[in-house]
Each structure stands twice: as C-alpha cells, then as structure tokens.
Amino acid sequence: MKKRLIGIVCSLLVLSCTGLAQQQVPEGRIEITFWYANKGLLGDAIVQLVDKFNASQNKYWVTATYKGGYATTLADAIAAFRAGQPPDIVQVYEVGTATMMAAISTGAVYPIYKLFEDTGVPFDSSQYIPAIAGYYSLPGGGLAALPFNTSTPVLWYNKDAFQAAGLDPNAPPSTWEELRFVAKKILETHAAEIPFTVSWFPWTMLECLATLHNVPFATLDNGFGGLETELALLQHPLFTHHLEYLLAMYNEGTFVYSGRDSTPDGTFPAGKAAMLIASSALRGRISREATFAWGETFLPFYPEYAPTPYASIIGGAALWVMRSPQASKEKLEGIATFLAFLAQPENVAWYHTYTGYLPVTIPGYELARAQGYYEQNPGADVPIRQLLREPVTPYTRGIRLGDYGAIRNLVYDEIEALLQGQQTVEQTLRNIVEKGNEILRNFESIYK
Structure with missing residues (x-):
C-alpha cells in the first residue's frame, strides 16, 4: 500500500511538471x-501556454517536448530533418539564426511569413517591436521565425x-x-565582495558595445548582407579602448x-556582486532570491x-x-x-510578466503597462526602452554570423588569455578577427 501511494504521488508530481502538453493526443486532434x-x-511557462492553446479549441493538439539546452535542441532538429522526421516547430536561440536562415534555401525551414500567406491564418507582423522583428526578418522584410523569448x-x-559605500x-x-x-568606492569600502562583473561576455561586452555606439561588429551590415561577412573589431578604436579600460579595471580589482x-x-542575487551586467531575463531569479534592495538600469556607454x-x-x-513532406494542409x-x-x-503580456523576458509585441507591452506591471515593478521597462531607441541603423539591427557559437567560444578563449597576462589587447582583437574569419569562411563554404 505504501509503495502504491508513493507511486501515485510520483505520478502526480510528473503530471504537474509536464501539464497537458505531453499527454496522449486525444482522438480526432491533429498533432x-x-x-x-x-x-x-521558463520551461513551465511554455507548457502552460501549450496547455492553454490545447484547451482553447478541439481541432489541434500541440505536443511540447523538452530536448535539452539550445545547442542540443538545434543539433537534434537538424539531425531529425535529415532523417525525414523533423519537429513541426523548434525553439532556436539567436546564436543559431544564421544557420536557420541558411537552411531556408535547403528546404528545411518554412519562413513563417510564407506559412501565414499560404494558410490564410490572420497574422500582423507589424505588431512586433522593430528591433526584435528585424533580427528575425529576411532581406525582403518578411518574418522568418516567430520572436518568442527575448532579452x-x-x-x-x-x-x-551603494548605500554602504556612501553612494x-x-x-x-x-x-x-x-x-x-x-x-x-565599492572596493575601497568593502561594500561587496565583487564590485562589478558581467555575464555572457561576448554578447554584453563586445556585441552590445558595438550597437550602443552604432559601430560595426562585422562587415556587410553585421552579417545581414551575406555570408561573405568578416569581423570588424580592428576597424574602429572603440573595441581597443574598451578592452584596455576593462583590463585596467581588472588589474585594480574593480x-x-x-x-x-x-x-x-x-553572484548578484547572492549579494556577492554590487553590479552585474547580464540578461534582463534575470529579473525573475533576482526577485525570488535577492534579500537586499536592488535596481535595474541601462547599459553604460562612452559619450x-x-x-x-x-x-x-x-x-x-x-x-x-x-518543413516536412508529410505535413497536410490542415x-x-x-x-x-x-x-x-x-x-x-x-499571451505575450502573461509570458513577459511570468518569466521576466521582454514583451515581443507593442500590444503586449501596452497591455502589461495597462495592467500596472511597470508601476509595481520599477525598472522592468528599462530593457524595452533600451531596445526602442531610435534611429535603427544597419549596425544596431543585430548581428547575424554563421557558427556564432564557435565565435563566442573563441572570444572567451582570447579574453581569458588577455586577463591572464598572456597577450596584449591588440593581439587579442587580432586573434579574434583572424580566427573568427576562418570560422565564417568554413560556414560560408557549407551553405553558399
């Protein structure tokens, strides 16, 4: 009897974590x-949205399956397509955007603007925040993918x-x-163990550095203009200046x-770091874990x-x-x-307020505001306002590079060598550009 009760409890726990999304497809539904x-x-939020959709109508049934991290999910989707059994929808991180864009020409990907045109299902792509939609758009302007979790x-x-340091x-x-x-000041007063640190160094310290100052990160409009793009970190003094500035801060302990x-x-919600540059999606974790007063503000820049x-x-x-040859019109x-x-x-507003990710559409943003979310959560609109800055230029639209994950790993290798005193700032940037361009040429040879 005891074992049976344990089994029932375990079954209930599994069901509560997976929701309806992974239950058996009801008879008569199109999976x-x-x-x-x-x-x-974040996964729980996806399951809740899928469950809500499944319960809202009786014709379709979405089966949501967690496949692992971003890199694993992308690799599995590509392998599944080659095996002739791709998923209908796959969540791909922004690093894989160039790969998915290239896959359109191979017939692996169905651009969503074309999907909506072909099916006649109403959809207004103009509702998306331009800085978000632009990143996932084709040269002609049509959306290739549906913007989802964005930060x-x-x-x-x-x-x-700050207060302990007299600030x-x-x-x-x-x-x-x-x-x-x-x-x-933080260092001098011992107000925190770590005065300042950063997450996702390539994204926060180099890529966003470029867009904040309207400086090219790569040629051909940061890769949007074609696979022949090359890294441009040696073409503007901003990158040298910034790495020298960070190196000086590193050496002095700030x-x-x-x-x-x-x-x-x-390090931040634990109270170790006084300042952290990281994803805006960290808000949910900070809200749950931090036991101190905290704030969220815009990225710093060089005037x-x-x-x-x-x-x-x-x-x-x-x-x-x-795309799948077996996919019916229905x-x-x-x-x-x-x-x-x-x-x-x-749904956009709910996902935004539940997870901490940004509202990807303007109506979703306006609904969250009307619901009082930003009054109740000061600073939560900072990342949206930062993304809505104008004008949008070829250098602020985003960065789209082939095998982007490998390039980011390369950046980590070179930055760590710099901080360990193994090379100069100039050599660091030169290595990133030369080795990064080799990665880009290899990607070009595969997809061109």
Missing part, C-alpha cells in the same frame, strides 16, 4: 510537435551596497567612467571576471564615441517552423494558428 529548449520556470543586457545594481542608491552609473568610479555565459548570474547611446541587441530565441493551418495564438497580446 503538432514542438521541441523547446528551456527548463525550470537584452542591462545593469543590475545592489542599492544596499546614492537611486543614482546608478550611466557611463563607463561613472561605473568605474562607483566600483572603486572588475572581476566570474566565468563564461550565465555562470556569473548567481566620446556616442553622445547619445543607440539600442542594444537581443538575446533569447525564436520559434522556427520545419496541419500547416494548425501550426499557423498556434503561432498566432502565442502572438495574442494577453
């Missing part, structure tokens, strides 16, 4: 397969640490000079390198390179539709119906 790459709270870097700061807790730094001044990707994220900062660029992922209509459902303002 739509959806592979996603988020887990924890951008911001500066998180510990107000209690105004309501006056965060806006420039790099101000940030360094604050970091020195900047601490805390690891790759999201590894440094936990000497841009008197007024431009927009940052996005991270996160989009939903891509895979199934394609179901896929389009599900994507249109996700784009509804109430």
Whole structure:
C-alpha cells in the first residue's frame, strides 16, 4: 500500500511538471510537435501556454517536448530533418539564426511569413517591436521565425551596497567612467565582495558595445548582407579602448571576471556582486532570491564615441517552423494558428510578466503597462526602452554570423588569455578577427 501511494504521488508530481502538453493526443486532434529548449520556470511557462492553446479549441493538439539546452535542441532538429522526421516547430536561440536562415534555401525551414500567406491564418507582423522583428526578418522584410523569448543586457545594481559605500542608491552609473568610479568606492569600502562583473561576455561586452555606439561588429551590415561577412573589431578604436579600460579595471580589482555565459548570474542575487551586467531575463531569479534592495538600469556607454547611446541587441530565441513532406494542409493551418495564438497580446503580456523576458509585441507591452506591471515593478521597462531607441541603423539591427557559437567560444578563449597576462589587447582583437574569419569562411563554404 505504501509503495502504491508513493507511486501515485510520483505520478502526480510528473503530471504537474509536464501539464497537458505531453499527454496522449486525444482522438480526432491533429498533432503538432514542438521541441523547446528551456527548463525550470521558463520551461513551465511554455507548457502552460501549450496547455492553454490545447484547451482553447478541439481541432489541434500541440505536443511540447523538452530536448535539452539550445545547442542540443538545434543539433537534434537538424539531425531529425535529415532523417525525414523533423519537429513541426523548434525553439532556436539567436546564436543559431544564421544557420536557420541558411537552411531556408535547403528546404528545411518554412519562413513563417510564407506559412501565414499560404494558410490564410490572420497574422500582423507589424505588431512586433522593430528591433526584435528585424533580427528575425529576411532581406525582403518578411518574418522568418516567430520572436518568442527575448532579452537584452542591462545593469543590475545592489542599492544596499551603494548605500554602504556612501553612494546614492537611486543614482546608478550611466557611463563607463561613472561605473568605474562607483566600483572603486565599492572596493575601497568593502561594500561587496565583487564590485562589478558581467555575464555572457561576448554578447554584453563586445556585441552590445558595438550597437550602443552604432559601430560595426562585422562587415556587410553585421552579417545581414551575406555570408561573405568578416569581423570588424580592428576597424574602429572603440573595441581597443574598451578592452584596455576593462583590463585596467581588472588589474585594480574593480572588475572581476566570474566565468563564461550565465555562470556569473548567481553572484548578484547572492549579494556577492554590487553590479552585474547580464540578461534582463534575470529579473525573475533576482526577485525570488535577492534579500537586499536592488535596481535595474541601462547599459553604460562612452559619450566620446556616442553622445547619445543607440539600442542594444537581443538575446533569447525564436520559434522556427520545419518543413516536412508529410505535413497536410490542415496541419500547416494548425501550426499557423498556434503561432498566432502565442502572438495574442494577453499571451505575450502573461509570458513577459511570468518569466521576466521582454514583451515581443507593442500590444503586449501596452497591455502589461495597462495592467500596472511597470508601476509595481520599477525598472522592468528599462530593457524595452533600451531596445526602442531610435534611429535603427544597419549596425544596431543585430548581428547575424554563421557558427556564432564557435565565435563566442573563441572570444572567451582570447579574453581569458588577455586577463591572464598572456597577450596584449591588440593581439587579442587580432586573434579574434583572424580566427573568427576562418570560422565564417568554413560556414560560408557549407551553405553558399
């Protein structure tokens, strides 16, 4: 009897985590397969949206399956297509955008603008925030994928640490000079173990650095103009200036390198770091874990390179539709119906407030504002306002490079060598450009 009760409890726990999304397809429903790459709270949000869609109508059934992290999910989707059994929808991170764009010409990907045209399912692509839609758009302007979980870097700061250092807790730094001044005060007063650190170094310290100052990161409009693009980090003094500035902060102890990707994220809610540049999607975790007063503000910039900062660029992922010869007209209509459902303002606003990711549409943003979310959560609109900065230029639209994950790993290797005293800033940038261009040429040879 005891074992039976344990079994029942375990079954209930599994059901509560998976929701209806992975239950057996009800008789008479057309199944739509959806592979996603988020887990924890973010994965739970996806399951809830899928369950809501499945319960809202009786014609289609979306089966959502967690496939692992972003890189694994992308690799599995490509392998599944080659095997003739692709998922109908797959969540792909922004690093894989160039790969998915290239896959359109191979017949692996069904651009969603074309899907909506072919099925006649109503859809308004103009509702998407331009900085987000532009990143996932084809040269002609049509959306290739549905923007979904989107974030951008911001500066998180510990107000209690500011106060302990004799600083105004309501006056965060806006420039790099101000940030360094604050970091020195934090260090001198021992107000925090780490004055300043960053997550996702390639994204936050080089890619967004370029867009904030309207400087090219790569040729051919940051890769949007073709596969022949090359890295442009040696073509503007901004990159040299910034790495020298960070190196000086590192040597004086005001900047601490805390690891790759999201590894440094936990230093802030744990109270170790007084300032952290990281994804805006960290808000949910900070809200749950931080036991101190904190704030969220815009990324710092260099006024000497841009008197007024431009927009940052996005991270996160989009939903891509895979082509399958077996897909019926009814199934394609179901896929389009599900994507249109996700784009509804109430669903965009709910996902935004539940996860901390940005509202990808203007109606979703306006609904969240009307519901009082930003009044109740000061600073939550900072990343949106940062993305809405104008004008949008070829250098602020985003960065689209082939095998982008490999390039980011290369950046980590070279930055770590710099911080360890193994090479100069000039050599670091030269290595990134030369080795990065080799990666780009290899990608070009595969897809051109």
